[in-house]
């Protein structure tokens with residue numbers, strides 16, 4: 436069957452903070468952009484984040500995530516060079532550079548001169564007995580239920596994972612009226628920013644480090660969970676079990692970059708644990724090993740929204756520049772974005788990311 440293929444200058448796949456900033460930057464440089472997101476709205480993860488962000492003013496610090504999403508969405512929607520498609524899932528990236536898109540029951544094909552993949556990341560899960568009982572969720576899913584749809588998943592929750600997401604979602608569940616029985620963390624230290632961990636501790640929630648979930652139990656749905664302690668080698672210590680009566684278990688055990696489209700496109704991938712798993716190799720401008728294909732945001736390595744926005748801007752700027760747009764301001768703008776990215780990744784907090792990037796960034 437003959438496919439009808441539409442041409443485009445730049446296609447951005449994913450309308451989270453990375454994709455929104457990529458589209459805006461490329462459009463401001465003068466390029467025409469098609470922005471595609473499978474959700475019915477733009478903003479990605481940001482739309483469910485009710486807490487204030489960290490960082491400096493240029494990174495929109497102290498604004499709440501959903502407010503940042505609203506502002507970026509307004510800017511994109513009002514830019515004449517950006518064509519927005521929501522409810523549009525990119526399901527294939529073919530060898531001839533064509534993207535297959537399904538939108539509300541209709542399929543169309545796009546052949547962009549440049550593609551920026553900003554598809555974000557997926558939640559990981561954990562293997563333990565009865566982990567398929569109703570009442571067990573990923574933390575991101577719970578955050579969507581509570582903050583977007585106003586639905587509480589239960590009354591009393593065990594949170595597994597004390598990284599930023601586990602601790603922030605625990606606090607938001609407390610605010611929404613749930614009881615948090617405990618947070619367990621397999622590592623010997625809390626991974627979350629201290630300011631968030633201190634807030635949940637002040638609310639009386641115990642955080643058990645070097646602990647994990649042993650099993651969930653319940654006849655038709657979760658009725659409780661057993662947790663136990665881990666030794667220095669990460670092995671469970673029999674006899675340390677604690678039984679918690681909960682009706683909800685929330686897993687916050689990390690994210691993996693969504694790189695399927697990049698793999699289909701033939702981009703070279705590498706396993707970089709510091710960035711969350713398999714990521715595409717790319718140069719300093721986020722261009723992958725397939726010329727004209729860029730990556731940005733959590734798909735390039737799980738980090739934070741502030742870094743995702745800057746990476747999106749850098750990829751958008753370079754994609755436009757490579758098509759002949761924004762030649763005059765390019766160097767100055769590129770230097771400014773790179774400076775902001777470096778500031779975000781400086782100091783001990785950025786150490787892990789810097790280590791990961793040293794393995795993922797190559798000279799093309």
Ligand SMILES: Cc1cc2nc3c(=O)[nH]c(=O)nc-3n(C[C@H](O)[C@H](O)[C@H](O)COP(=O)(O)OP(=O)(O)OC[C@H]3O[C@@H](n4cnc5c(N)ncnc54)[C@H](O)[C@@H]3O)c2cc1C
Nearest residue numbers: 449451452453472473479480525554555732733739740741
């Ligand atoms: C609870 C929580 C708290 C956080 N707090 C902070 C914080 O305080 N500060 C901070 O900087 N960061 C924070 N983050 C991290 C931040 O949300 C992410 O790093 C950021 O959203 C990543 O942006 P992104 O654009 O790469 O991906 P996403 O925001 O995940 O957006 C990806 C988009 O791509 C779309 N998509 C995916 N696949 C396809 C496809 N095939 N076709 C079409 N569309 C597709 C998705 O629908 C989505 O809209 C937090 C995250 C969570 C979960």
